[in-house]
Amino acid sequence: MNTLQRQLEALYGLERRRDKLGLDGTRTLLAALGEPQRAFRSVHVAGTNGKGSACALIERVLRAAGVRTGLFTSPHLVDFRERIRVDGRCASEAELSARLARIEALPGGDERTFFEVATGLGFLTFAESKVETAVVEVGLGGRLDTTNVIEPDVCAITSIGLDHAEILGDSHEKIAAEKAGIFKRGVPAVSGVEHDAAATVIAHAARDAGAPLHQARDLVNVTQAQYGPWGMRLSVECDPWGTFQLQTTLRGSHQRENARVALAVLALMARAGTRIPLGAVRTGFSEVRWAGRLEPSPVVRRLWWDGAHNVDGVRRLAQAWRDEMKMVPPVAVVFAAARDKDVRAMLQRLHAMAPAASLVLTRTRNERALAPEALAETAAALGVPCATAPGVREALAPWLDHGADG
Numbered sequence: 001m002n003t004l005q006r007q008l009e010a011l012y013g014l015e016r017r018r019d020k021l022g023l024d025g026t027r028t029l030l031a032a033l034g035e036p037q038r039a040f041r042s043v044h045v046a047g048t049n050g051k052g053s054a055c056a057l058i059e060r061v062l063r064a065a066g067v068r069t070g071l072f073t074s075p076h077l078v079d080f081r082e083r084i085r086v087d088g089r090c091a092s093e094a095e096l097s098a099r100l101a102r103i104e105a106l107p108g109g110d111e112r113t114f115f116e117v118a119t120g121l122g123f124l125t126f127a128e129s130k131v132e133t134a135v136v137e138v139g140l141g142g143r144l145d146t147t148n149v150i151e152p153d154v155c156a157i158t159s160i161g162l163d164h165a166e167i168l169g170d171s172h173e174k175i176a177a178e179k180a181g182i183f184k185r186g187v188p189a190v191s192g193v194e195h196d197a198a199a200t201v202i203a204h205a206a207r208d209a210g211a212p213l214h215q216a217r218d219l220v221n222v223t224q225a226q227y228g229p230w231g232m233r234l235s236v237e238c239d240p241w242g243t244f245q246l247q248t249t250l251r252g253s254h255q256r257e258n259a260r261v262a263l264a265v266l267a268l269m270a271r272a273g274t275r276i277p278l279g280a281v282r283t284g285f286s287e288v289r290w291a292g293r294l295e296p297s298p299v300v301r302r303l304w305w306d307g308a309h310n311v312d313g314v315r316r317l318a319q320a321w322r323d324e325m326k327m328v329p330p331v332a333v334v335f336a337a338a339r340d341k342d343v344r345a346m347l348q349r350l351h352a353m354a355p356a357a358s359l360v361l362t363r364t365r366n367e368r369a370l371a372p373e374a375l376a377e378t379a380a381a382l383g384v385p386c387a388t389a390p391g392v393r394e395a396l397a398p399w400l401d402h403g404a405d406g
Contacts, residue, residue: 061284143181252320
């Protein structure tokens, strides 16, 4: 085991401290590191779904405009280093290891959480890499999220849905209030939220915080949209660029709304003086890549994957697959979920999308993953036939090794 891997194993152990909420620990750590978050400008993005895609779009356009960018997101798919990128590239193992060692050497390490250390590591990397603007995704909620220590140029909320209810609240309104906690006095905010009650809460929160609130649909008019397995094409009207067209490999109408939020953020930045020519917008959209969001495997084209992790995400996945991409139902669906998810509703929507598909229930390596046997009990209660597999590799093997198509 190399040094970085040993450090990351210790860091993952801190993830169990999920009940420690608040910003004091993050602020203490950043103060000990010399306040790295003050060394770069930033954009802060929250939302139940879509915030990662919106962040990826904003960062890629800024990079195309010649800005030296940072991108801080969570969770990662394969490698922890995905969470911290500079100009589109993951930080090197040697750099992260050295910075983690600095954090480990600071007093108070026994009290830190995974998210405090990851946030401090990300901001330190951006500062020492001379990042000009970092696009920062909120990890959980907003008000008490460890990233909520920055003073951004723009804030945004993509959507509001029921997720992490045990922490954020059991209604759209309560969750909206938590996510609106990223608003800052005098900092323009963008909302892509369509849920009426949640949108009202967000408007009141912006007013109370003194944050000028802009509705994404008021700043960005999408006059035409086309969807398919190849991605999405949009015809757009937006000041300061006028009327133009965009194309991206991101798929589904939910990506149209994420694109609208991203464009609204970029428009506000352009109006405030950041040089973002239309060519950079087009290049950024066409070249953005955001793995694990309704995409085919680059190696096995009949294998598609998606990171939908709550009911609203699965609903959007099913709608995009069936109605917008016009894809035939898959022959098999492999499903895993965390213990705190509404797996019953998610399984119902997946079964409705592909009622004839073989359902294989498994688990990821995440310690919060629900056991396949527990998932199978829920499927049985729904009357949905299923099989189980101990891991994702075993769940996929019969369908890929035997050349099954779909």
